Amino acid sequence: MLTVEEQAACDALREEMDRLCAGHEANGDMSDEVDARLGEIETALEALQNRPMRYYPAEVRMARNRLRMKPSRARKVLPRACLK
Numbered sequence: 001m002l003t004v005e006e007q008a009a010c011d012a013l014r015e016e017m018d019r020l021c022a023g024h025e026a027n028g029d030m031s032d033e034v035d036a037r038l039g040e041i042e043t044a045l046e047a048l049q050n051r052p053m054r055y056y057p058a059e060v061r062m063a064r065n066r067l068r069m070k071p072s073r074a075r076k077v078l079p080r081a082c083l084k
Contacts, residue, residue, distance in 0.1 A: 009044075013048075014045070
């Protein structure tokens, strides 16, 4: 899940990528600078989208509340569908 700031950065990068591609799509020739910038944008987007999951304290509390103790003292984890 992206934060508001991360989502805004992701949207801005996609808009820039679309703008660069549209500008060079008509003539089919792309300069080295534009190609390098598109590579930077792709790297930045991948970094935003492929980062480790971050759990917020409220989510962790909610998940802890979903753990129930059985009489045998073994923990039972409820299915993800029950968390909604």
